[in-house]
Amino acid sequence: MLSILVPVYNYSISSLVTEIHKQATHAKINFEIICIEDGSNKFVLENKSVVDGLEHASIIISSKNNGRTKSRQILSDTSKFNWLLFLDADVMPKSDRFIIKHLENIDSKYEAIYGGFAYKTIKPQKNKTLRYNFGKNFEEVDAKKRNLKPYQIVISANFLIKKEIFSKINSQIKIKSYGLDNFFGALLKENKVNVLHINNEVYHYGIEDNKLYLNKVQEFITLLLKLYNDRMFLEHSNKLLSVFVSLKKYKLNYLLSFFYKLFNNLMERNLIGPKPNMFILQLYKLSYICFKDLDS
Incomplete structure (x- = not known):
């Protein structure tokens, strides 16, 4: 069975x-x-x-x-x-x-x-706050909400x-x-x-430490771009890719790429620190995918 x-x-x-x-x-x-x-x-x-x-x-x-x-x-x-x-x-x-x-x-x-997925409500180690906070905010989602977009x-x-x-x-x-x-x-x-x-x-x-998880975020974005550029991602529900495609359509990806060049060190300092900000993580992902696309 x-x-x-x-x-x-x-x-x-x-x-x-x-x-x-x-x-x-x-x-x-x-x-x-x-x-x-x-x-x-x-x-x-x-x-x-x-x-x-x-x-x-x-x-x-x-x-x-x-x-x-x-x-x-x-x-x-x-x-x-x-x-x-x-x-x-x-x-x-x-x-x-x-x-x-x-x-x-x-x-x-x-x-x-x-x-x-679920995460216990405990205070994580200071060097593992990024993965933990991401999980609590974006992976621990009620089934009713997940069923609205079942492939996301x-x-x-x-x-x-x-x-x-x-x-x-x-x-x-x-x-x-x-x-x-x-x-x-x-x-x-x-x-x-x-x-x-x-x-x-x-x-x-x-739960990985902050630096390792940030490296995995970069690896994931590299994969996402490859799938998109190779036209292997024709049907998807990925928010990051959808926003990126819209930005690219209106040439705003250049602005986000420039933003990444200016502020990536500051963003990374926050993300690998003990109190990573989830808005900064989302901004980092969006600016990084724009930078990576133009830099390739």
Whole structure:
């Protein structure tokens, strides 16, 4: 009935797989848990020991880093059930009915079901405030709002999808990069996949430090531009790209690019500091994409 699939890279999954196994067993369904160590060099033996001790659970050890897209395809190809529940290694279900709540929607007309993201209301470490604040402001979104634009906030850390649909969409992604959730969402839209959002969140624990996350923002924008310029992003719901295209149409991208050249150091100083401003982050992204486009 359900294949629960977890790609892992240098992260302990002991608590996650134990909790998921307990919930799936309690739900009294046919299930399997398959994890893949994607070229990890930390926690490998610990993770293997825990997974090997659970019924209906297995772990694949890859000596090389394939990236999430290929790792998920390996997991899908290895799975035996028609519904796939993908979970990132650095999450934990918010509810003890997490599996059951996903199962309640499995016989609906929808082909992909996104449970959502949540962040605990705790004061993050000073060097991890950027990722935390972004998550609280832009990822922790109620399902009612997400369903208004179902392809916009598609967080792959917690989603249920039909196996045939996943293979069809995932096989179209040939790029290894950070930020591919937006591309996956665009392909769901292009292929008219019926998507449902529900309030069945996982807590996100693997929060990067500010500098690393800012580097990932730049990597994501580089990817976004490549997809746009290669005309691979014909159907999308990405706000940043939509605003950028409008600015470019009226030649205002030159002004934003110049703004980035003048103020990027000041913006970055704020963003990697202990109190990053979310408006500055949005301005940074917009000016950076304009600069990057003109500089290429």
